[in-house]
Amino acid sequence: MTPAINLLKKHKYDFKIHKYDHDPACTNFGDEAVEKLGLDSKQVYKTLLVELSPKELVVCVLPVCNQLSLKEVATIFGAKKSSMASRDEAQKVTGYLLGGISPLGQKKLLRTVLDETVKNFSTIFISGGKRGLDIEVKPKDLEVLLKAKIGKITA
Numbered sequence: 001m002t003p004a005i006n007l008l009k010k011h012k013y014d015f016k017i018h019k020y021d022h023d024p025a026c027t028n029f030g031d032e033a034v035e036k037l038g039l040d041s042k043q044v045y046k047t048l049l050v051e052l053s054p055k056e057l058v059v060c061v062l063p064v065c066n067q068l069s070l071k072e073v074a075t076i077f078g079a080k081k082s083s084m085a086s087r088d089e090a091q092k093v094t095g096y097l098l099g100g101i102s103p104l105g106q107k108k109l110l111r112t113v114l115d116e117t118v119k120n121f122s123t124i125f126i127s128g129g130k131r132g133l134d135i136e137v138k139p140k141d142l143e144v145l146l147k148a149k150i151g152k153i154t155a
Helices: 003-010 029-037 070-076 087-094 116-120 139-146
Strands: 015-019 045-052 056-063 082-084 112-115 124-127 133-137 149-151
Touching: 003 015, 003 133, 003 139, 029 045, 029 124, 045 070, 045 087, 045 124, 056 087, 056 116, 070 082, 070 149, 112 116, 112 139, 116 139, 116 149, 124 139, 133 139
Parallel strands: 056 112, 112 149
Antiparallel strands: 015 133, 045 056, 045 082, 124 133
């Protein structure tokens, strides 16, 4: 079990686990999940870490088919600017490997924003905490568990 799954179990939320064989040569992790699980790319969400100034990291959860707007992220969190966190920093802070970063069960609960498109679905798919593992969860449960904001963070 991953920390993400353990957290959902601990709080008794309903969720489904979806596993697939991860291709080690693949670096487009979200697209791989969409393809191998036969899902709609609008319903599969990626987890990105963004650095606000000064040196605060936040978590952004958005559809794999969309691009993150750093300007929108800065606005939502009241920062002057934002930039993508480095791969090493993202892995160190979350405790997960790139391609398996879940918004759930990270080492520390960071401020989080879910893209407003979560409102379009009764369930969404997020990383389960390792490559080849997605979790289907209700957006409202994710919002509550992460104390997340909901807003427009896509370009």
